[in-house]
Amino acid sequence: MTYDKLFRLDGKRAVVLGAGSGIGRESARALAAHGAEVISADLDPAAARETGGRPYAIDLLEPGAAERAAAELGEIDIVVLTAATNVRKRLLDYTRAEFDRVVALNL
Template identity: 65%
Template sequence: MDYAKLFRLDDKRVVVIGAGSGIGRESALALAAHGARVTCADRDVAGAEQTVAQGYPGALTAYALDVLDDAAIERAAAELGPVDVLVFTAATNVRKRILDYSSEEFDRVVSLNLRASFQLVRAFGKGMAERGSGSIIGFSSIRGTTVEPGQSVYAATKAGLVQLLRTAAAELGPSGVRANAIAPGVVETPLTAQIKSDQGWYDAYARKGALGRWAQPGELAGAVVYLASDAASFVTGSVLAVDGGWTAVDGRFEPPN
């Protein structure tokens, strides 16, 4: 084992779904920095092109993909050729309490967060299994295990994604394919704009974790590189928490000595 190259991804072919912004963008850049050839897939192709323009000439390419379109996913799996690593970050949220939720809103959140993930795992996992290797990395959330009012459907999809990936690990593992989830805490991305705009809400979230702050998108990239690389060759069916201690700490009250 050459430990100096443990995290290298030289010539690995990677597809990052949601690479046009936020965690997806930083993941794509980090993977390219470690030698991977990365397809930056996003419905917002202009955003994906901005990711490509940020560096690593020749290592990054943009690709237009709407993951709500089943046929487009199948087409992408065929057009992009053999893929060694699939990363998907795309998600949405409607912050409403259960009694206020509409059926349309339910369908919208489930369609992107869970159904699209299912289709991606099927389309790209098939080729990986046939080739005998691959790594599938999906983004769950702290909301897959801890909840708060207004997060019902989002939390359900993130918990469901964990079980989907665990099942993929069980079914595809004999063919050499690994499947894992990353569970971020609070991260400053476009998805959390509603919270960031409310200073009290923002501060309360910052205080909840052990580190007392929010994460930046780039702080999730190391976990992606790890799970994509040979450093995680025996890691599958796992949930890697990158949450600043959110799920380890049960509140910010400091009891007296």
């Protein structure tokens, strides 16, 4: 068996959360390269479109967002969660709101 056959994802539906950039973007592209139907989900719909696949706008910090996405997207075989955020300053300089957002999304 070849690696290509071993890792083919033909007929599988994948959603990549945080697909607008970085590891998420490359994960989405790799899944597509191996045959998966990819839904590129991101807070930034333009970035999701640029990644490729089916763009899907989502704010994971919005209450009920995951449940709505599950209902709207239907059956999913693969979920990749790479959504994250950062504030470009020292942790001790974060406001309470900045700290709460980083922890809520990253953890």
